[in-house]
Amino acid sequence: MDEPEFFDEGALIGVLTTQPLDRVLDYRAPEGGCWQGAFVEVPLGPRKVMGVVWGPGRGNWDPAKVRSVIRVLDVAPMRQEMRAFLQRAADYTLTPLPAMLRLATRAPGLGNPPSMRKVYRLGDGTPDRETEARRRVLDVLREYGGLAFTLKELSEAAGVSSSVVKGLVKQGVVREEDSPRDLPFHHLDPGFSGKTLTDDQQVAAEQLCDGIRSGGYGTTLLRGVTGSGKTEVYLEAVAECLRQGRQALVLLPEIALTAEFLTRVQARFGAQPAEWHSGVTMTERRRIWKMAGQGGVQLVIGARSALFLPFRDLGLIVVDEEHDNSYKQEDGVLYNARDMAVLRASLCGAQVVLASATPSLESWANAQAGKYARLELTARFGTAVLPEMRAIDMRAETLPSGRWISPSLQRAVQARVARGEQALLFLNRRGYAPVTVCRACGHQINCDHCDASMVEHRFLKRLMCHQCGETKPMPETCPECGAEGRLAPVGPGVERLAEEADALFPDARLAVLSSDLFASARALKEGVRAIAEGGADVVIGTQLVAKGHNFPNLTLVGVIDADLGLQGSDLRAAERTFQLMRQVAGRAGRLEKPGTALLQTYQPEHPVIRAILAGDEEGFWRAEAEGRRVAGVPPYGRMAGIIISSTDMQEAFDAGNLLARNDAPLRAIGAEVFGPAPAPIARIKGRHRVRLLVKAGKGVALQSALTKWVAQVKIKGDMRLAVDIDPQSF
Numbered sequence: 136m137d138e139p140e141f142f143d144e145g146a147l148i149g150v151l152t153t154q155p156l157d158r159v160l161d162y163r164a165p166e167g168g169c170w171q172g173a174f175v176e177v178p179l180g181p182r183k184v185m186g187v188v189w190g191p192g193r194g195n196w197d198p199a200k201v202r203s204v205i206r207v208l209d210v211a212p213m214r215q216e217m218r219a220f221l222q223r224a225a226d227y228t229l230t231p232l233p234a235m236l237r238l239a240t241r242a243p244g245l246g247n248p249p250s251m252r253k254v255y256r257l258g259d260g261t262p263d264r265e266t267e268a269r270r271r272v273l274d275v276l277r278e279y280g281g282l283a284f285t286l287k288e289l290s291e292a293a294g295v296s297s298s299v300v301k302g303l304v305k306q307g308v309v310r311e312e313d314s315p316r317d318l319p320f321h322h323l324d325p326g327f328s329g330k331t332l333t334d335d336q337q338v339a340a341e342q343l344c345d346g347i348r349s350g351g352y353g354t355t356l357l358r359g360v361t362g363s364g365k366t367e368v369y370l371e372a373v374a375e376c377l378r379q380g381r382q383a384l385v386l387l388p389e390i391a392l393t394a395e396f397l398t399r400v401q402a403r404f405g406a407q408p409a410e411w412h413s414g415v416t417m418t419e420r421r422r423i424w425k426m427a428g429q430g431g432v433q434l435v436i437g438a439r440s441a442l443f444l445p446f447r448d449l450g451l452i453v454v455d456e457e458h459d460n461s462y463k464q465e466d467g468v469l470y471n472a473r474d475m476a477v478l479r480a481s482l483c484g485a486q487v488v489l490a491s492a493t494p495s496l497e498s499w500a501n502a503q504a505g506k507y508a509r510l511e512l513t514a515r516f517g518t519a520v521l522p523e524m525r526a527i528d529m530r531a532e533t534l535p536s537g538r539w540i541s542p543s544l545q546r547a548v549q550a551r552v553a554r555g556e557q558a559l560l561f562l563n564r565r566g567y568a569p570v571t572v573c574r575a576c577g578h579q580i581n582c583d584h585c586d587a588s589m590v591e592h593r594f595l596k597r598l599m600c601h602q603c604g605e606t607k608p609m610p611e612t613c614p615e616c617g618a619e620g621r622l623a624p625v626g627p628g629v630e631r632l633a634e635e636a637d638a639l640f641p642d643a644r645l646a647v648l649s650s651d652l653f654a655s656a657r658a659l660k661e662g663v664r665a666i667a668e669g670g671a672d673v674v675i676g677t678q679l680v681a682k683g684h685n686f687p688n689l690t691l692v693g694v695i696d697a698d699l700g701l702q703g704s705d706l707r708a709a710e711r712t713f714q715l716m717r718q719v720a721g722r723a724g725r726l727e728k729p730g731t732a733l734l735q736t737y738q739p740e741h742p743v744i745r746a747i748l749a750g751d752e753e754g755f756w757r758a759e760a761e762g763r764r765v766a767g768v769p770p771y772g773r774m775a776g777i778i779i780s781s782t783d784m785q786e787a788f789d790a791g792n793l794l795a796r797n798d799a800p801l802r803a804i805g806a807e808v809f810g811p812a813p814a815p816i817a818r819i820k821g822r823h824r825v826r827l828l829v830k831a832g833k834g835v836a837l838q839s840a841l842t843k844w845v846a847q848v849k850i851k852g853d854m855r856l857a858v859d860i861d862p863q864s865f
């Protein structure tokens with residue numbers, strides 16, 4: 136990598152700002168000069184904005200009008216490899232660079248001088264008069280030796296009001312000092328404790344550690360059934376990375392998983408790592424951002440946006456549950472965190488570990504092709520065995536209407552509950568009922584702004600659109616014919632399933648695990664912990680439960696509708712259903728107790744259902760890969776989705792048709808265009824959406840062809856055009 140350049144005072148430099156101007160602007164270096172990569176404040180029109188010194192200026196601007204940088208901010212300059220990463224990520228996802236820079240600076244107040252807070256320690260004076268309250272303050276300070284407290288901490292620990300502490304400060308008995316807010320994180324000790332690994336685990340861990348010791352880039356697909364110890368193994372890689380004095384990042388797909396993970400890190404390394412996700416406070420964000428740049432944080436556990444932190448020396452990125460859909464950002468900048476992790480690591484000489492029980496077809500194919508190393512953990516740790524998987528053929532079960540738990544499943548649940556074990560009923564549908572219809576006129580209640588039915592949420596006593604989030608009270612009369620009391624729920628959601636379970640298992644304690652029943656991520660963590668500790672006999676959950684939680688006493692998983700994901704025309708449907716069913720089944724029998732998974736299905740002969748039941752992953756992947764290869768779709772070909780949206784449907788279609796007719800830039804690289812057609816969801820928030828799909832061979836310059844192609848559309852009015860490279864559905 137090139138060394139950063141230094142620019143003397145007055146030199147012409149190019150500054151990238153976070154403002155939506157798609158180019159680097161010319162400025163003059165400030166007094167004292169500045170380094171390439173420095174964070175600076177520059178004038179832009181009447182405003183001051185933040186930017187990064189990107190390189191030499193272009194000089195295509197009247198020299199007399201070029202303005203000077205106002206000041207260099209007091210944070211570590213952006214490293215060359217980070218600039219390269221943002222540039223490459225922008226090129227790949229066809230995102231303007233300023234939007235990439237915004238992702239990389241998601242911490243408020245970066246330019247402010249380090250902020251201070253007051254802390255309190257033991258001083259040397261003696262109080263003029265001893266009171267009970269004063270004595271308690273001094274006791275706390277003496278007990279903790281030289282430790283400094285904030286005012287709140289100290290008064291709470293002593294059980295006194297803050298004025299007591301302030302009084303002692305006046306007399307010099309307690310010392311008040313300034314202390315920076317942005318402190319380094321607690322030191323993690325790679326040798327703090329470690330489990331004795333099994334032979335399989337040891338081999339895998341050694342190979343990952345060798346990779347770290349090589350000091351270069353490499354990606355490994357770590358595949359192993361749920362409970363096989365993938366986490367234990369990659370924590371050893373984290374330990375090696377820390378021993379080398381480099382930083383590590385672990386990405387998790389779901390905030391709710393972090394609590395459990397933090398506890399494991401604390402047990403392994405003796406201290407807590409930094410946490411980066413939407414629930415982290417602004418002050419803490421700034422601290423993590425700065426410490427990442429200064430090396431004051433060794434390990435970050437985070438959501439996908441943590442990939443854009445300015446690590447000083449990143450040696451390892453773990454992407455846990457790498458197949459998870461939520462790694463694909465679906466608004467704003469459209470990127471897949473798994474792919475971006477590989478890109479970032481390749482630029483900074485880090486190792487990537489992609490961990491999953493059910494890898495994505497993309498990663499599986501990359502491993503087959505030898506691009507990724509592959510490690511397998513085949514056995515579950517200890518005596519835990521994989522659950523037995525069986526189908527319940529719904530064609531042979533008698534079920535009254537409005538009920539979804541078959542008699543066979545009911546008996547299985549009762550048997551577990553009687554033995555004091557937990558059962559999980561899985562249904563991937565939030566709310567009470569997916570559809571509400573009027574029994575008098577047949578009218579179905581839909582969202583006013585989207586092509587989607589309003590989902591009844593009885594717990595919230597409202598109807599909700601799962602596309603745009605709009606809610607409204609449940610009407611008493613039909614909005615169409617005015618009939619009273621004739622609106623009826625159709626089909627099950629988890630809330631309705633809970634009602635049924637309550638009637639079938641009156642003595643069991645029920646818990647419903649669905650994202651909208653918890654007010655916050657913290658409440659959800661609590662809910663998960665309570666269940667893990669035995670606070671429920673029957674758990675009813677959406678896909679939230681499929682994601683890596685540990686429920687040691689859970690021995691039965693009942694899948695209410697195993698066919699749900701097989702409907703629709705999405706080419707990834709089979710892959711998703713396969714992964715989801717395997718993940719859910721993996722919740723059963725985590726520790727000593729053997730588990731069973733029962734899949735309710737109307738199509739037990741469906742090839743995907745058969746592959747799931749047979750546990751034949753390799754066979755499934757091979758068949759699925761062959762189908763994709765023949766169709767020339769990812770990972771054997773490249774795809775891009777173009778979504779044109781507008782409040783005016785005709786306008787969106789006109790733009791789509793214009794692109795379809797003028798496809799010369801695409802034909803030049805042998806790519807094909809499909810559409811325009813209404814997008815899978817044809818209207819969201821009142822905007823009509825039209826989609827075109829582009830299919831190209833591997834190894835063609837797709838991005839530059841796309842750029843030329845879409846530039847033919849004049850974006851006007853409220854029309855928007857978004858390019859989605861590697862779309863999740865096609």
Ligand code: ADP
Pocket residue numbers: 330331332333336359360361362363364365366367368516
């Ligand atoms: P995975 O990440 O593959 O789901 P985990 O690493 O979470 O698996 O392991 C499953 C459970 O088994 C955890 O509770 C873990 O602590 C335990 N475990 C795995 N390997 C070992 C080991 N070698 N020694 C002790 N406990 C282990």
Ligand code: ZN
Pocket residue numbers: 582583584585587600601602603604605819820
């Ligand atoms: Zn809606």
